[in-house]
Amino acid sequence: MPTLFEAAPGITGIDTKLGGRATVTASYLVHAERPALVETGPTACQGELLAALEQLGVGRDDLAHVVVSHIHIDHAGGAGALSALFPNATIWAHERGARHLVDPTRLVASTIRTYGEQKVATMFGPTLPVSSDRIRSLTDRTAIDLGDRKLEALDAPGHASHEIFLVDRATDSLFTGDGFGIFLPDVGLLRPASPAPEFDLEQAVASIEHARAQCPSRLLFSHFGPVDAVEATCDLAIERLRAWTAAVRRALESGVPAEEAGQTLRAETAEETAAALAAGLDVGRYEFLSSFDVNAAGIVRYLTKRSA
Numbered sequence: 001m002p003t004l005f006e007a008a009p010g011i012t013g014i015d016t017k018l019g020g021r022a023t024v025t026a027s028y029l030v031h032a033e034r035p036a037l038v039e040t041g042p043t044a045c046q047g048e049l050l051a052a053l054e055q056l057g058v059g060r061d062d063l064a065h066v067v068v069s070h071i072h073i074d075h076a077g078g079a080g081a082l083s084a085l086f087p088n089a090t091i092w093a094h095e096r097g098a099r100h101l102v103d104p105t106r107l108v109a110s111t112i113r114t115y116g117e118q119k120v121a122t123m124f125g126p127t128l129p130v131s132s133d134r135i136r137s138l139t140d141r142t143a144i145d146l147g148d149r150k151l152e153a154l155d156a157p158g159h160a161s162h163e164i165f166l167v168d169r170a171t172d173s174l175f176t177g178d179g180f181g182i183f184l185p186d187v188g189l190l191r192p193a194s195p196a197p198e199f200d201l202e203q204a205v206a207s208i209e210h211a212r213a214q215c216p217s218r219l220l221f222s223h224f225g226p227v228d229a230v231e232a233t234c235d236l237a238i239e240r241l242r243a244w245t246a247a248v249r250r251a252l253e254s255g256v257p258a259e260e261a262g263q264t265l266r267a268e269t270a271e272e273t274a275a276a277l278a279a280g281l282d283v284g285r286y287e288f289l290s291s292f293d294v295n296a297a298g299i300v301r302y303l304t305k306r307s308a
Contacts, residue, residue, distance in 0.1 A: 002052035007226045008173040008218060010149070014052040015224075016045035018074060019123050023184060023224050024285050025074060028175065029056055030168060033147025034064035037089075038166060038175050039222050042077035044125035049078070050085070063089045065144055067151065069177025070163040071097035073111050073124045074289075075222060080104070080128030091130050092144060094155075095137035097162030101130040114195065114294060138164055154211060158204025159193055165211050173226075174216035179207050180237045182223040182289055187281045189272055190233065192241050193223075193290045199298035201245045205238050223289055244268060248299040258300045262293035 003015035003022065010031045018025040018041065027049055028038040035058055041049060053063070063086040068076035071093055079091055079101055093101055100107045104127045112120050140155035149170035156163045159178045166175040178193040194204075212234045219227045227233050244265055251264040266273075276283045 040078035
């Protein structure tokens with residue numbers, strides 16, 4: 001049975017169970033005259049997603065829109081396969097990323113460089129292309145008309161240049177993608193998502209402030225679920241981004257090799273990690289999603305580019 005949850009009025013969250021793990025990745029169905037799915041997850045999660053849509057009464061010809069927050073495979077890798085199953089759905093992605101869904105060759109190669117070929121094959125599955133006539137580009141303030149409600153895109157670079165936030169104007173709920181980081185509700189820790197090659201601290205902070213200015217009623221994390229403490233979460237996300245970047249900068253300046261910078265981030269969070277582990281919480285899901293080493297590598301690249 002698929003795992004569903006009410007994310008906001010008229011929005012159902014779907015646990016897509018990346019790698020067979022619960023409460024790691026979420027897709028969201030926005031119920032409307034023309035229903036929209038936000039985030040596809042990778043192709044490997046398609047079974048969970050299809051079972052959920054069937055349970056929700058969304059048939060082959062019913063789904064009108066599929067929107068991805070950015071083109072990273074854990075968010076958009078299933079778009080090509082899904083588009084073949086739902087022939088009436090328009091596929092929406094940021095204008096800087098849409099072409100990589102049409103031809104995902106470079107996207108897959110980049111993912112393999114980060115995670116390794118075996119992990120990509122087993123955890124994400126194949127990434128199939130989206131037909132160019134099915135895809136539409138999003139820019140800042142693009143509105144997607146669902147009939148009785150609309151979604152509005154906000155340009156949100158920082159995690160990636162092709163990141164968007166989405167605001168459901170019926171409820172003022174804001175879909176965060178990876179722009180706020182990763183927040184697993186049962187663990188209660190918010191950790192940045194700062195991968196190479198495009199992480200940019202200043203852009204990430206500005207994007208969070210752009211989101212805050214919309215006065216959202218709640219945040220809907222792709223990793224994972226709804227958060228109502230909007231102001232506190234904005235503050236914490238910014239504080240963490242700055243703290244992690246400063247920690248890596250200090251480590252490099254003290255002579256720590258770049259490839260060992262992940263140890264610095266482990267030390268930065270050691271106290272809270274120990275407390276969570278002592279409480280029996282599954283902290284390992286953070287490493288599964290976005291490891292310290294992956295995040296440190298992104299920060300190192302950002303700092304290197306700034307000093308060049």
